[in-house]
Amino acid sequence: MKIIKVDLPDRSYNVEIARGILGCTGQLVSSVWSKRKIALVSDSNVAPLYQAQVAEALEAVGFTVHEYQFPAGEESKSVDVLADLARQMAADSFNRDDGVIALGGGVTGDLAGFLAATYMRGISLIQMPTSLLAQVDSSVGGKTAVDLDTTKNIIGSFYQPDLVIIDPDTLKTLKxxxxxxxxxxxxxxxxxxxxxxxxxxxxxxxxxxxxxxxxxxxxxxxxxxxxxxxxxxxxxxxxxxxxxxxxxxxxxxxxxxxxxxxxxxxxxxxxxxxxxxxxxxxxxxxxxxxxxxxxxxxxxxxxxxxxxxxxxxxxxxxxxxxxxxxxxxxxxxxxxxxxxxxxxxxxxxxxxxxxxxxx
The missing domain is CATH 1.20.1090.10 (Dehydroquinate synthase-like - alpha domain)
Structure with a gap:
């Protein structure tokens, strides 16, 4: 496993990279989070591939997982979809001690990241990118955002995760x-x-x-x-x-x-x-x-x-x-x-x- 440490004035976190690391999700998340409720957010392409596996690994070590899904595509990186996800979390009684895991590509990372940044003024976030673009770019650095009309990333914030988990094996399922x-x-x-x-x-x-x-x-x-x-x-x-x-x-x-x-x-x-x-x-x-x-x-x-x-x-x-x-x-x-x-x-x-x- 390769670990890259991101040291910032207000927060430090690891980017952990290894083939097959998705199977270690429970242990990795436990290393940075106490037991809590987790909103596991994926799009309609990634959810059928990995969401159940990741949820099972998290539940096996004591986390409570709620699986949320939104339609795949850039058009979902919107205020409307953001609000819909926030409503689901509120209905499931998420509070400031809980967390969001973004499981998917760049749209998921940006959308779920901004969801974590804004829900109750900010709750914990972990990025689990499954596309090459998200793995090498958007999952690291703390940029989160949604689009407004045709303007990309115009509403957003810098919000750093507590951990980034990268499994290159997920790339095998990409077109x-x-x-x-x-x-x-x-x-x-x-x-x-x-x-x-x-x-x-x-x-x-x-x-x-x-x-x-x-x-x-x-x-x-x-x-x-x-x-x-x-x-x-x-x-x-x-x-x-x-x-x-x-x-x-x-x-x-x-x-x-x-x-x-x-x-x-x-x-x-x-x-x-x-x-x-x-x-x-x-x-x-x-x-x-x-x-x-x-x-x-x-x-x-x-x-x-x-x-x-x-x-x-x-x-x-x-x-x-x-x-x-x-x-x-x-x-x-x-x-x-x-x-x-x-x-x-x-x-x-x-x-x-x-x-x-x-x-």
Whole structure:
């Protein structure tokens, strides 16, 4: 078992990673929580696969488990579904001494995490991510949120879990597209960090390679993110680097109306943003092509017709990362050399000129 410790000023927790670790859920949760009532939250895809197994393991060591389920899909990451889950918990008499376990992908982690953050002003939370995207990205760092209309993650909070449990074996039940989606975030981290992860990424040429190396890919990605979060928990500085690919990515994801997954949109956003900075002479020539090759090797998209839409700029202009009339754009000068460039919001459209970089 690999343990990555996240040490923060107000809370510390472990990220525990091992194949087959799902079967040890009872013992792991007992190591951080006293006996209590648990809201075990999953979506309609994950619940039939793992919810009963996890509930049984928790009940075997004395926890009382209530299994909650919501419809799978980004559209469930909403205020309405959040309220419905809170009503169920209230009906089952949950109080401040109880806890929430988010068992599932990124939508579950964000939704159940925000549920824990807001129910009775905050109760205990454990993340159990079952998708690659959630394992390497959203389950670590404490970001929880729901969407509002087409704006992603606009209502949320930073709320750290007490424990993160990652079992790479859960990836075996993912459809190919769901597996590959998460790899977009891994390439992002590899490009930011250089070193061992980039070397590993250069050897990945198929979805089967992702599965075979899932544990090592997760360990490297999570360690990098944990180091960033420990240095900047609330995204005041260094943590902005993790938004690489997201400024344009979030815009095309929203405009796709469900046609693009998050990791796919990040892939498109990385290439679009990197090409812009390469064309301006601020990034080394050839970096964009290196990234494109690594993403295309597993079938991730690297461009979209949505980049032609003027609505892209409207989405970017209204991005929640806009601060004091400026937007921080992230690119890499070279592999392992990330840069944050602040641009006045009213100059973003001219600066990005996305149409000129569409492949």
């Amino acid at each position: 190919k597209r769901d597996l590959v989606e998460g790899y977009g975030e891994i390439v992002k981290v590899a490009a930011l960090s250089d070193g061992d992860l980039w070397n590993l990424v250069k050897s990945i040429n198929s979805p089967e390679d992702i599965l075979a190396n899932a544990e090592e890919l997760s360990i490297h990605s999570i360690q990098y993110k944990a180091d960033i979060v420990m240095g900047d928990e609330k995204e005041g500085g260094l943590r902005q680097l993790l938004n690489y690919g997201h400024t344009i990515g979030h815009a095309v994801e929203a405009l796709s109306d469900g046609g693009l997954r998050h990791g796919e949109a990040v892939s498109i956003g990385m290439i679009a943003m990197q090409q812009i900075f390469e064309d301006k002479g601020l990034a080394l020539t050839g970096i964009t092509q290196e990234l494109r090759e690594r993403l295309e090797a597993v079938g991730l998209p690297v461009t979209s017709d949505l980049l032609d839409s003027d609505q892209v700029f409207e989405k970017i202009k209204n991005d929640k990362k806009n601060r004091d009339g400026h937007l921080s754009l992230i690119y890499i000068h070279t592999i392992g050399g990330p840069v944050i460039k602040s641009i006045p919001s009213d100059q973003v459209k001219d600066f990005l000129a996305i149409k000129t970089v569409k492949a």
